Amino acid sequence: MxxxxxxxxxxxxxxxxxxxxxxxxxxxxxxxxxxxxxxxxxxxxxxxxxxxxxxxxxxxxxxxxxxxxxxxxxxxxxxxxxxxxxxxxxxxxxxxxxxxxxxxxxxxxxxxxxxxxxxxxxxxxxxxxxxxxxxxxxxxxxxxxxxxxIDYTAGGKALGEQLGKCMNEKLGGKGKVLFAVSTEGQAGKAEFEKAALDALKATAPGATLVQNVIAADRTKAQTDIGNALQGNPDLAAVMGANDEGALGALGAFSAAGKPLTCVTDFGGNDEVLKDVTDGKIYASVALxxxxxxxxxxxxxxxxxxxxxxxxxxxxxxxxxxxxxx
Missing domain, CATH: 3.40.50.2300 (Response regulator)
Known part of the structure; x- marks a missing residue:
């Protein structure tokens, strides 16, 4: 907390x-x-x-x-x-x-x-x-x-590793990635994001980060990720630095009628965990x-x-x- x-x-x-x-x-x-x-x-x-x-x-x-x-x-x-x-x-x-x-x-x-x-x-x-x-x-x-x-370095590392595993399993280790990040000024932001990106690169070297989107809340995250999807229609994976980012990504891809092959989350609220069980989210680093x-x-x-x-x-x-x- x-x-x-x-x-x-x-x-x-x-x-x-x-x-x-x-x-x-x-x-x-x-x-x-x-x-x-x-x-x-x-x-x-x-x-x-x-x-x-x-x-x-x-x-x-x-x-x-x-x-x-x-x-x-x-x-x-x-x-x-x-x-x-x-x-x-x-x-x-x-x-x-x-x-x-x-x-x-x-x-x-x-x-x-x-x-x-x-x-x-x-x-x-x-x-x-x-x-x-x-x-x-x-x-x-x-x-x-x-x-x-919260150990943000450990959390970021786990988030990036899980997205890399998903991309290796389902995308041959390659594909474009969007990172739904937290707002500026948040404690732990810098080390969390660095750990996540380093772990993703180490786990799936063929993954390519194409854009960051700030996930301040779910509605705005969905809108901004939808806009990013228009510019990168072949986006295949999303890392969510919070629940709003992961859930907003699912909403944006669904609204666009596109599949979201790999998405990982940091947070683990009840809705996210249900989506993990249903296979919509690959993994959640649940607090x-x-x-x-x-x-x-x-x-x-x-x-x-x-x-x-x-x-x-x-x-x-x-x-x-x-x-x-």
């Missing part, structure tokens, strides 16, 4: 929730800790996503609240609506008040989080933020702060958010016992999913 991943495609999050398991024995709400954490922290999770506008994030917030209440936890859900200033103001209010027992933040702008993280440390409130330490100005794990990030949610909340619960100890650096699990499993 790295923030850049939401800004790159934002429909990749399955709503199935198996998080908060480690809180099962924590019933009720304790007295808020004062100052630097001299008392028990309340069993209250502050969940601050980028926004509640995306259906997946709205669904996630509802799922977290429902599951947490069954485990004796309260969840305070905030909605900064993609506004970094609003997000820091909301977080500062609830953390400074002593109501927060832990905070899970999908930061709109990681560099704006400096004072919030210091406030949480001073209050002894453990925090999990999405991204790597360097995005927040740190060189490694910090007291009371856990970082959770395992359910597993990530579990490890993230388990870590926050553990951190409550010693909020001044260094947190962890977690990696969102990934899995290559093909029609055969």
């Amino acid at each position: 790295n923030p850049s991943r939401w800004r790159r495609g934002r429909a990749v999050l399955p709503i199935a929730l198996a998080l908060l398991a480690a809180a099962a024995c924590s019933k009720g709400t304790a007295t808020p800790a004062a100052g630097g954490g001299g008392g028990a922290l309340p069993k209250t999770l502050v969940f601050s996503p980028l926004s509640l506008a995306p259906p997946a994030l709205k669904g996630l917030s509802e799922g977290v609240k429902g599951y947490a209440s069954s485990k004796g936890w309260e969840v305070i859900v905030q909605d900064p609506n993609f506004d970094a200033t609003k997000q820091t103001q909301q977080l500062n209010e609830v953390i400074s008040s002593g109501r927060a027992g832990a905070a899970w933040i999908i930061a709109v702008a990681p560099k704006s989080m400096g004072q919030i993280l210091k406030t949480a440390q001073a209050k002894g409130v453990p925090v999990l933020v999405n991204g790597q330490p360097g995005e927040y100005g740190y060189s490694g794990p910090q007291p009371g702060i856990t970082f959770d990030y 395992q958010f359910q597993a990530d949610m579990t490890q993230s909340f388990d870590t926050l619960v553990k951190m409550q016992a010693d909020p001044k100890a260094n947190g962890e650096v977690l990696i969102v699990p990934q899995k290559v999913v093909t029609k055969n499993g």
